Amino acid sequence: MALRDVNLTIDKGEMAFLTGPSGAGKTTLFRMISAYDRPTSGAVSVAGFNLANLKSFEVPQFRRRIGVVYQDFRLLKKHTIFENVALPLEVRGDASGIVTKKVAEVLEQVGLAHRQGDKPEQLSGGEQQRVAIARALIHQPAVLIADEPTGNLDPQLSLEIMELFEKVNAQGTTVFIATHDVEIVRRKGKRVIEINQGQIIRGQ
Amino acid sequence: MSSHMLRSLARSWREHTGTQIATLVVLTGTFTIVALFLFAQANFVKILTRWGDNVQFAVFLEDAASQDQVSAVKAFLENSGRFKSVDFVSKEKAAETFRQQMGNNSPELLRDPEFGNPLPASFEARLLEGVDSKSSYDVLVDLAGRVISLPGVNDVSYGQGWVENYASLLKVFATSSWILLSVLLAGSLLIVGNAIRAAVQGRRDEIEILELFGATSWYVRGPLIVEGALIGLFASILSIGLCFALFQWQQKIAEENLGFWGLAKEVGFLSGTQIAIVLLLGLGFGALGSYLSVRRIATGWAAAERI
Incomplete structure (x- = not known):
């Protein structure tokens, strides 16, 4: 038990x-x-x-x-930072315009607005964790x-x-x-x- | 189709190109055999039916048959609705035909003054519809049974042995076709299923993450099922193309080498309906094979652990 x-x-x-x-x-x-x-x-x-x-x-x-942040980040390695952060909005079917706007906002909030097109492996551990937090927060x-x-x-x-x-x-x-x-x-x-x-x- | 689905399909093709191509090739082979079977079945039946059209129904009369009995037999045959022509062949006409046909082989026969005429008068009837199935053969047997019981009729001949074998052949061909088609289509389910299972294994982490962020079952399974359906559809399109190329090739051979049989004119390519059947089979079995391999993923609770 x-x-x-x-x-x-x-x-x-x-x-x-x-x-x-x-x-x-x-x-x-x-x-x-x-x-x-x-x-x-x-x-x-x-x-x-x-x-x-x-x-x-x-x-x-x-x-x-809910929003969840994992110790091992659980980012999709083959997806861009934008795609990773957009995931919770994509799965609930939000319009692409809204998704783009909210991803930009939340990445700005975690200080990674300039890394949208990068892949997770191009980021440091701290940056990857911030991406994971952004993904956990994007759907409020x-x-x-x-x-x-x-x-x-x-x-x-x-x-x-x-x-x-x-x-x-x-x-x-x-x-x-x-x-x-x-x-x-x-x-x-x-x-x-x-x-x-x-x-x-x-x-x- | 949603952008998520398109992206998922594109990614799957990019990441599993080898598996996808191998699946497409094997599936194309399978559906080509299915298409060839439909093609062969339609044309085999057509050719056999053509031969079945030539079945002669002969009613031999007793020498002692009265004119009224002969007329009654003729009326029965004409009113049966089964024949397109009913011709009376007298004893003399039968003998004359026999002499003409056998004369070259036996000239003495023509010169023999003692040659009597053992041949009976008869009716030769041509069937309105050929024997194209076991049921039409059974109708012929029933008709023969009723004709032979008429007064003045000695015997009925319709190539019993040949027609019976021919009807059995049709039945065997139809049965074996269905068995083989079932085996091939079951195989296609496994082939598509394995390809999709490989794709699922390759995307295990992605599927788990999608679920953890609220993806529904169908958000995860949908692209995989569509992927299977598209592989099946492409394979069936390719198989029809391949089948058409084979058809053109065999047409050429039939015209050049077997022209005297007239097969080239008899044999036709798949009909529009048959082509639609092959395409729908490809689409349907692709989707079904895929569904069977993804039905246990994305079921909600810790779904990724059940992959």
Whole structure:
């Protein structure tokens, strides 16, 4: 059993960190709340969707309501930065004019407006993470979930990325970040939820 | 077709050109055999039907048959609606024909004063419609049974053995055609399915990412199904072209070497309907083969793990 007796509420508009050692269950919890895995028992409610009872056809609807940032970025290597960032809008069928405008705006927000035509491999790790964040934000999700978003970055870049998340949170988006970077968590002074051996031990 | 679909198709062709070409070639071969079968079936039946048109229905009369009985037999044949002509052949006419046909082989026969006339008078009837199926053969057998029971009729001949073999041949050909076509079309499903499966494997990461950002099943599967359908359609178009080239070639051979059979005039290329059938088969089986290989992907929950 990866998680047990977990009882956790994050309020709308809140920014919170999930910390814990490797194997504590952070990724499992992260996969549950991003509808990557289905819980075997209990209830998981995110952005108005009860994920435990989510039907297959409702999964895409839910995923369009959240934004997800992965530690390994999960960018499409053969696609341009523009195409990667446009993905959430493309899958919901937005008109190309709107897509172009919003991609330009969000890339401007993360400081990569000039890299639209590049491929991910032409970007540094920090830039790729910012592209991943831009993709997670472009459809204005109700909740932004990030799994170790600074795991591959140096301390300076990590701080920049965290500042970006704070900006997003300031605009009203709920932000939930799984990280093992204790220093960053301490400096930000936000709510910290600590998990170990599948159970929440602090910040419930 | 959406820009997403077009981009997806273009990317798939660019990234899996070798697999796509191999699939197209194998599928073209398969559909060429299907098209050739339709072609052969239509023309084989046409040629056999032409031969079936020449089936003679002969009713041999008893020597003692009265004029009324002969008239009744004639009326029965004419009113049956099965014959385009009914000709009476007298004993004398039959003997004369026999002498003419056998004279060259046996000159003594013509000079033999003792030669009697063992041949009966008969009616020779030509069928209105040829024997082109087992059912039309059964109608002929039934008719013969009714004619032979008429007073004054001694025997009925319609090349029973030959016609029976011929009707069986038609049946065997039709049955074997369907079996072979079924096998080939099932094979085409597997061929397309494998090509699409290879494309899915090559795009596993992309599919997973699409799903994670809210792509629906059909957003993911649609381009793959259209890709399969297009491969099938292109293959069927190529197969019809190949079949036409083969047809032209065989026409030339038939005219040059087998002209005396008149086959070149009998044999025709696929009809518009048959061409449409081949194209629809290509399109349909391409889409179906593709669907069968993608039906388990993009089902919602952790879909990428089920690829």
